[in-house]
Amino acid sequence: MENPNKPSHDALLSLANNLRWDLGVNLHDAVIESIYEDASRIARNAVHKEGDPATYTLERRIDQLVTSRWLGFPMMFLMLALVFWLTVAGANVPSGLLANVLVDALHPLLKNAAGSVGMPWWLSGVLIDGAYLSMAWVISVMLPPMAIFFPLFTLLEDLGYLPRVAFNMDSLFRKAGAHGKQALTLSMGFGCNAAGVIAARVIDSPRERLIAIITNNFSLCNGRWPTQILIATIFIGGAAPSYLAGVVSAGAVVGIAVLGIGFSLAVSWALSQTVLKGEASAFSLELPPYRPPRIWQTLYTSLVDRTLFVLWRAVVFAVPAGVVIWLVANLHMGELSLAEHFIYWANPLALVFGLNGVILLAYIIAIPANEIVIPTVLMLTVVSAGMTGEGAGAGVMFELESIEDTAQILQAGGWTLLTGINLMLFSLLHNPCSTTIYTIYKETKSLKWTAVATFLPIVLGLAVCFFVTQFWYLFQGG
Template sequence: MGLTRTSLTAEIGRGANYTDKHDCVVALAGNPNVGKSTVFNALTGMHQHTGNWSGKTVGTAFGRYTYDERTYSVVDLPGTYSLLTHSKEEDAAKDFLVNETPHLTVVVSDAACLERNLNLVLQILEVTPKVLLCVNLIDEAKKRHIKIDIGKLKKHLGIPVIAITARSKKDIERLKEEITRATDNPSESAYTVQYDDEIEKAITTLREGGVGTRFEALRLLDGTPEAGGDSVPSGAADAVAALQIARTAAELSDEIAKALVKTAEFIAKEVVFVEKATDMRREKIDRVLTGRIFAYPVMLLLLLLIFWITIVGANYPSSFLSNLFSSFEMPICRFLQRLGVPQFFTEMLVFGMYRVLYWVVSVMLPPMAIFFPLFTLLEDVGYLPRIAYNLDRCFHKCSTCGKQALTMCMGFGCNAAGVVGCRIIDSPRERLIAILTNNFVPCNGRFPLLIAMTSMFFISADTAASSFWGAAFLAAIIIFSVMITLFVSSLLSKTLLRGVPSSFTLELPPYRRPQILSVLVRSLLDRTIFVLGRAVAVAAPAGIVIWLLANINVGDASLFAHLTDLLNPLGKIMGMDGVILLAFILGFPANETVIPIMMMGYMAEGTIKGYESLSALKTLLEANGWTWVTALTVVLFSLMHWPCSTTLWTIKKESGSLKWTAVAFLLPTVIGAITCILVNFVFGFTL
């Protein structure tokens, strides 16, 4: 999940012709968390993002592969538990199966949890008999002493069944072979669930009345046709009405659900052999990771550890990249001059656009290339759903969804990625709250500023103890940002987005060994490059604007200086000054540039500059009237101001509304400004 190519391709895929007419269309269906995306990746070789928590793929992704001189278009449907429930995912999956009639539907299921998975298989068999059941994670089941009689399962269901481990290349080849065979020889004796006599009779009547499949008949009887969705043929309407007089829609719905669950239970009893039912290892780990004593300390420590690795690890590559790129400045200048480009434009392009561009790349790329793989690792192992589990109570109290905890964690890496991540939240109201509040947790781009402020103004000498206090202060900032997120979420739930918490089911998957290499590749390609791409797209024009402001003089001062003077009174009320405020405004494309722009303003130079050492920076800042209160308000305003342009753009896309994008801009800004004014008012006197 996150800012993945999946979401991108899904957008392209919708509407456009996603498959060639001659391709063999294969749909991938299955419960969430059964490794469906892994199968998809392995089949198509396309890097669709997979993760170890439920309900990741909301858009439909597709890919292609060729086997035996035939091209197959694989469509990855959203993970669903059922086709009967009405939610975004279920409707998308159902619509595809019913309307697009794929040549074959491969249902991926979890061997360790086959019974529940069979429920979906049985429902899909009501739509089409062209189904191949792929029992995945067979190695994991074996480890847990769960045996499955594949031959017997095949006989019961009357469709081809294959047991695989999606991580194994050999198994994927077997799967491809099986897909080819199943497409050529469609099953003729696929199993259908038997409901009670009345329902069966009604299904027959409905189908005679013009309803296409058993499944559509079931949905009509289920009594939950969505507005304008399932149209009822005239002859069928009476049959539904007649039956629904005898038994209420709710009773019918229960009866249908019962028949499906009982059938799945019956088949599972015949084919699944369990020696030792419970997963003791998982329970032992969970007792620590979700226990009363260790849950929160472990969460905080893990978070700090990730930050620490990110910051320390990013240091060297960042300065390396920065030096590398800056060494090109002069050659580019000379090249442009030789081309006859006027001096003014040469400077604007090199010291304006190019310099800001490489600054953003060299400060953003290394931390993201470290943070995202680490985060993906936690996701792969299965820890992330536990975070939602641990924190759900807090979000419940704010009338929002526990899964918001996950999108919040993702926001620590990049708020834009966090906003996209909000797709995992089912309720539109709760999703919008998560989107609007994501910006309250500081992203990677804001950490350098927070850390610089901490080490310059809030910890004393450079001793061993000081690095501990630095980490503690950082932890306090993080906890504060989480509390603000909760506070604002609860505020929104009581005002603009009133409502009661919707129901919540969260699957806690077994802990799995992560696939290190694929984690690296996936998070680099899917998240890092994508986020960086968007950042670069806005950094280039921003670089030109900053340079023009600093180099166009009106009267006796630059535009930059005039703006600074204009903003100074407002800045002073908030405990800061005009330069700081302007730096935040010009830092709109990327929060990383706030400190360099500030320095540019204080040194009255024409281009942004990196800082050699923190003590030199501190001297510069103190010379410009900074105190610890200034630093504190800068920290607070950094936590609570408008989202960066990339995030705002993403919010517009995800919410589809200008109004809510405006709210996303104003809400943190107003809260941040008020907080800064209050802090300045209270502590300003102590100086």
């Protein structure tokens, strides 16, 4: 039954709306504030605190120490340096062991087994030389450092120390338009960029989180350290007098890492001033109380949630890439393989950037993991330069025990000091690996930001290499 006196639905809504105008501008805040105000007054009257003042003062003491003007930063650098040293030093042995088993022992065994059951050469090539070898490489190089780095990092986090690092670093990152917690995602990126991107979840302000995600790739990850060290030793150490070689090449690698941090801050600043200017931003940083770390839980979460998770993603991408790597070296068009076609075609272009066709191709097909860039480069150099007696055949990635032999292959491939420097720069400034790209997409749910995070470093890297190369030629007199 319609009541004729009852105001209609629309009239009611419009009345309600008119009344809201009379309530003034800040109604919502006023309501929320008064609720909080009442609640806190009631709580203050009703709750009686019986804290333990002793632990509390101790905690404050520690806080004052780790955030002190003189000790705060040195303590932080020491702590991070220790973590990196433990990672690098500790990972050597298990990495070698894994490589021995997976690459040196199991790979020939599999090849033999495939031969004895009469598998055609191309099938065993695709499956064993391509897919299996690429997976084996990724696991043996990636797993040990991550299995050391992540638990250590998680321990520091659990202890409550990392939020203090973010607290101390905030003033620097604020000037770059970023959040202090980006110091943590940046450090995490030194372990693995994909993990660093995931770690950006701790930043709850949308703009600063996007900045942290997009710039994480400028942290030199575990997969790129070996490349940097190898190339620095061969080319930069080789150019210095022998008694300085070690110091100079180590300095070059650290320089590249620091350059990466510089790029990270500069790009953060540029992004926050331009494309990300309009994204919402809200700073908040809680400093939780210190507590004894829960060792087993830490081990479990860092190994299962971080290490195995990232490793699994890397393996998923490495397998098809291994197939592609084998195929480009073995599929022929006319006289030459696809790889050689590309290398000869790309060489003139690559030389403008001080690189070469092999490097470009290696970075394109080794996109799943930076770990397989050097093995791919070596294989492609041997294939394209037509060397005999090196490596294990077309499409089979390899590494050499001796640095001198590696240097010989690269120099035979036409590498100079300039190529070495540019490779180090390009290794820092190029697209993230496919695992990281995929992770960025999962975290941002945005094709646009994924594309920015992917292509921005390549453009930067090519520009930097280009100018370095051309200035080099200019001062060398062509």
